[in-house]
Structures are given as structure tokens and as C-alpha cells.
Amino acid sequence: MYVYILTNIGRTVLYIGVTNDLTRRLYEHSTGRGDASKFTGRYQADLLVYFEQLPDAAQAIAREKVMKGWSRAKKDALVAAFNPEWKPIALETWDG
Template identity: 75%
Template sequence: MYIYILTNQTQTVLYIGVTNDLMRRLYEHSSGRGDVGKFTGRYQTDLLVYFEISPDATQAIEREKQLKRWTRRKKDALITAFNPTWQAIDLETWTG
């Protein structure tokens, strides 16, 4: 399971999610980019800047909830520690 954070071009919005197939989920987010009825479409959050792997769904969901409760400052620090330049992550070439 994956816990992930997306942002928009200006890094003003963060979206936190959980999935068992990160590549598929990123495709779904980018496909709904213009869908104003969905958070990621409305705010154009389709740039992956952070992810982590969890051994099971229960722990992943708990971690997602934990991150969502964090302040923006704390989330920014987590992303920066993992991805200092906030460069959009391409899972096919990411070396971390």
C-alpha cells in the first residue's frame, strides 16, 4: 500500500491519498484534471512529490489520517526531507 502526496504547479495545495496501485492512481488523478467536482481536478493537484510504502491497508489508512491532521508546515518538512526540490516524481525513473 502507498500513502502519497500530490501538489499543484504553484505548490499551494496538497492532496494526501492512499492506494494499492500508485501508478494507476496517478493516472486516474491526471485523467480527472479538469473535473471541478473532484478536489484534484478543481485544484489541479497532479504532481507527485512524496510517497511511502506501508505493509498493509490498515496501517496505510492510519498513516494517511495522521498526515492529514498535520499542519502544513509539518507536511512541507516531510516532503522536503524526502524530495528537497519538490520535483515532480516520475515513478519509472525515481531513484530517491
């Protein structure tokens, strides 16, 4: 299971999600980019800047809830510690 953070080009929004298949979920976000009824579509948040793997769904969901409760500054610090340049992460080439 994964908890992940997406942002948009201007880094004006952060989206925190959970999934069991990160590659598939990123594809779903990118194909729904223009869907104004969805948060990631409305704000064009489809750039992966952070992820972590957890052993099971219960832990991943709990972690997602904790992270969603954080201030923007704390979320920014988490991303910066993991991905200092906030470069979009391509899973197939990530060596992090």
C-alpha cells in the same frame, strides 16, 4: 499499499491519498484534472512529490489520517526531507 502527496504547479495545495496501485492512481488523478467536482481536478493537483510504501491497508489508512491532521508546515517539511527540490516524481525513473 502507498500513502502519497500530490501538489499543483504553484504548490498552493497538498492532497494526501492512499492506494494499492500508485501508478494507476496517478493516472486516474491526471485524467480527472479538469473535474471541478474532485479536489485534485479543481486545484489541478496531479504532481507526485512524496510517497511511502506500507505493508498493509490498515497501516496505510492510519498513516494517511495522521498526515491529514498535520499542519501545512509539517507536511511541507516531510516533502522537503524526501524530495528537497519538490520535483515531480516519475515513478519509472525514481531512484530516491
